[in-house]
Amino acid sequence: MIIDKLYKKVSEMGNVCxxxxxxxxxxPFSYYRWFERDxxxxxxxxxxxxxxxxxxxxxxKVQIAYYEALGIMGLRVYKNTVxxxxxxxxxxxxxxxxxxxxxxxKKYAKAHFExxxxxxxxxxxxxxxxxSLDPYLNYVxxxxxxxxxxxxxxxxxxxxxxxxxxxxxxxxxxxxxEKVQKLGEKYMGESGYSSIGGVMGLTHKEEAKEIRERxxxxxxxxxxxxxxxxxxxxxxxLLKNGNGAVVNSSRGILLAYKKEENRGLDFAxxxxxxxxxxxxxxxxxxx
Amino acid sequence: MIIDKLYKKVSEMGNVCxxxxxxxxxxPFSYYRWFERDxxxxxxxxxxxxxxxxxxxxxxKVQIAYYEALGIMGLRVYKNTVxxxxxxxxxxxxxxxxxxxxxxxKKYAKAHFExxxxxxxxxxxxxxxxxSLDPYLNYVxxxxxxxxxxxxxxxxxxxxxxxxxxxxxxxxxxxxxEKVQKLGEKYMGESGYSSIGGVMGLTHKEEAKEIRERxxxxxxxxxxxxxxxxxxxxxxxLLKNGNGAVVNSSRGILLAYKKEENRGLDFAxxxxxxxxxxxxxxxxxxx
Numbered sequence: 001m002i003i004d005k006l007y008k009k010v011s012e013m014g015n016v017c018x019x020x021x022x023x024x025x026x027x028p029f030s031y032y033r034w035f036e037r038d039x040x041x042x043x044x045x046x047x048x049x050x051x052x053x054x055x056x057x058x059x060x061k062v063q064i065a066y067y068e069a070l071g072i073m074g075l076r077v078y079k080n081t082v083x084x085x086x087x088x089x090x091x092x093x094x095x096x097x098x099x100x101x102x103x104x105x106k107k108y109a110k111a112h113f114e115x116x117x118x119x120x121x122x123x124x125x126x127x128x129x130x131x132s133l134d135p136y137l138n139y140v141x142x143x144x145x146x147x148x149x150x151x152x153x154x155x156x157x158x159x160x161x162x163x164x165x166x167x168x169x170x171x172x173x174x175x176x177x178e179k180v181q182k183l184g185e186k187y188m189g190e191s192g193y194s195s196i197g198g199v200m201g202l203t204h205k206e207e208a209k210e211i212r213e214r215x216x217x218x219x220x221x222x223x224x225x226x227x228x229x230x231x232x233x234x235x236x237x238l239l240k241n242g243n244g245a246v247v248n249s250s251r252g253i254l255l256a257y258k259k260e261e262n263r264g265l266d267f268a269x270x271x272x273x274x275x276x277x278x279x280x281x282x283x284x285x286x287x
Numbered sequence: 288m289i290i291d292k293l294y295k296k297v298s299e300m301g302n303v304c305x306x307x308x309x310x311x312x313x314x315p316f317s318y319y320r321w322f323e324r325d326x327x328x329x330x331x332x333x334x335x336x337x338x339x340x341x342x343x344x345x346x347x348k349v350q351i352a353y354y355e356a357l358g359i360m361g362l363r364v365y366k367n368t369v370x371x372x373x374x375x376x377x378x379x380x381x382x383x384x385x386x387x388x389x390x391x392x393k394k395y396a397k398a399h400f401e402x403x404x405x406x407x408x409x410x411x412x413x414x415x416x417x418x419s420l421d422p423y424l425n426y427v428x429x430x431x432x433x434x435x436x437x438x439x440x441x442x443x444x445x446x447x448x449x450x451x452x453x454x455x456x457x458x459x460x461x462x463x464x465e466k467v468q469k470l471g472e473k474y475m476g477e478s479g480y481s482s483i484g485g486v487m488g489l490t491h492k493e494e495a496k497e498i499r500e501r502x503x504x505x506x507x508x509x510x511x512x513x514x515x516x517x518x519x520x521x522x523x524x525l526l527k528n529g530n531g532a533v534v535n536s537s538r539g540i541l542l543a544y545k546k547e548e549n550r551g552l553d554f555a556x557x558x559x560x561x562x563x564x565x566x567x568x569x570x571x572x573x574x
Contacts (some may be wrong), residue, residue, distance in 0.1 A: 021390070023391060035411075055326050062390045063391055063394075063395035064385060065385070065392075065395045065398065066391075066394050068394065068395065068398035068399075068404070069394040069395070069397040069398040069402070070402075071366070071398075071403030071404060072362060072363055072366065072403060073400050075358055075359060075362055079358070079359065093382050096378065097385070097386055097387055097412075098352070098384070099384055099386070099412050099414075100352060100384055101440065101443070101444070103308070104308070104350055104352045105352075107352035107353050107355065108352045108354040108355065108356070110356040111355035111356040111358075112355075113350065114543060115357075115358050116358030116359060117355070117358060125384075125386050125412050125414050126414065126444065126447070126448060127386075127412050127413065127437055127446060127448055127449070128437065128440050128444060128448075128449075129416040129440070129442060129443070129444020129445050129449070130441060130444050130447045130448040131415065131442055131443055131444030131447075132442070132444055142439060150414055150415065153388065153415050153416070154389045155390070155415060155416060155418055155419070156416070156418055157416020157418030157419055158415065158416050158417040159416065160413070160417045160418075160463075160466060161413060161414055161415075161448075161459060161460075161462075161463065162414070162415075162416070164459060164462065166451050166452060166453065166454075166455060167453075167454055167456075169454075172448060172451060172459065175447075175448075176447075176448065178326045179447060183482070199465070206408070216558070258455075259317060264404060
């Protein structure tokens with residue numbers, strides 16, 4: 001089960017998921033100018049970040065939207081980036097948030113678990129229902145693949161659907177979380193977690209604790225560290241013995257070189273220092 | 288407003304949305320063998336279907352999952368297909384069902400409303416909340432673009448989230464439908480419909496009528512005709528004076544040539560006959 005591999009990485013490396021939501025505008029000009037084409041520049045920018053964080057990151061998350069926005073060229077960089085991460089034996093999450101049914105979902109499964117865009121995990125959207133996840137399950141069972149289903153996000157708009165309450169006062173995201181955990185029980189790893197994980201935004205103290213206890217078999221992908229305001233203490237409440245979740249930071253790591261104290265330093269080294277700092281903050285907070 | 292262009296197309300052509308969920312396996316061998324490369328074969332297959340239905344279809348819907356599954360090559364075919372449709376002055380819906388927040392949603396908006404993958408409408412997923420739609424609104428207001436937000440689907444799994452009821456007995460999809468219509472009020476066309484539309488699966492008689500009356504400013508994209516079991520009578524209940532919705536058929540049209548009675552006929556002509564038949568069935572049922 002892929003989740004055991006991720007669990008082991010977290011034990012060894014800490015909880016940091018390096019988010020490669022990379023934009024051409026993030027590349028320092030001093031590096032960008034060495035390349036003739038944007039495609040080379042963007043891939044090599046990613047490659048340098050990966051090379052410098054490979055022994056610090058539990059995994060990588062590549063946000064496909066940033067590459068789709070660049071058209072075919074961007075998707076080639078996406079393809080080469082996820083392939084490069086996998087070639088190093090590291091784990092990569094394709095943050096695609098796809099969601100569709102039947103034959104269409106089968107095509108998305110094929111797109112992201114086979115062929116050119118193959119990754120280890122993808123993120124998925126549950127709005128159409130749990131049957132929209134069916135086509136991925138065969139890959140989870142037989143091909144060392146996993147999914148992170150959106151459960152609860154931290155944006156204001158989360159109130160529109162996720163926070164609606166049913167007659168018994170249960171919130172939509174609680175219902176989704178329970179359904180996801182139940183589905184995941186068929187795909188448990190030896191680590192005690194399922195290869196069907198959940199995307200879990202940071203929340204207030206009491207709720208985080210309660211969520212971690214109730215969804216005790218669900219591994220979390222937690223977005224929003226750093227640039228989006230998440231802090232180590234908030235994260236620590238979603239962990240159990242320091243494991244059970246990876247925490248993503250994208251701009252916080254990618255743009256660390258823009259911090260005043262890093263002036264003149266190499267962008268990829270700055271990314272490394274930032275990832276180490278984040279790793280240690282989370283370890284410290286979860287003791 | 289793009290919705291007025293679509294409304295006009297429906298008035299002139301009927302309600303058929305030709306779904307280009309095209310798969311290499313759909314191409315008749317007698318046609319496929321003329322091409323050296325799959326890429327050429329798939330694009331020309333789409334092109335012939337488009338050429339034969341251009342005066343019958345209100346619009347086209349291209350399901351990106353089918354193309355993503357073929358990697359970079361497939362996405363080039365997607366790009367060339369949507370560009371070809373637009374070059375003919377026809378309307379194309381990119382069925383991408385993307386859903387994300389903030390900067391990521393901005394990138395999806397850029398990906399599908401500008402540049403290589405530019406389409407007229409995209410489908411979006413509302414699970415993360417209405418603020419996840421914000422980045423598209425600027426394009427709706429200024430660039431003749433529109434969105435169809437998932438509201439209610441017809442798969443079994445729809446019960447998992449969409450059919451949950453809040454304390455007052457209101458279903459999640461009703462709440463979503465109302466929120467989408469409210470958001471859409473800022474983007475109304477002269478036709479009386481908004482460029483913020485909804486994806487509305489076929490449903491039973493009473494409910495369909497009630498939905499059409501309540502969401503009276505929301506233009507619907509209705510999937511599931513033909514191959515997925517939808518019938519003209521069901522569709523007619525979602526129409527008002529024959530307009531207010533387009534109805535998608537993909538395999539029903541693409542694979543019409545496989546019907547016994549069409550043996551030996553050209554696949555694109557069969558697609559045309561099937562689209563005409565569907566158009567006329569819906570017109571007849573909605574009188």
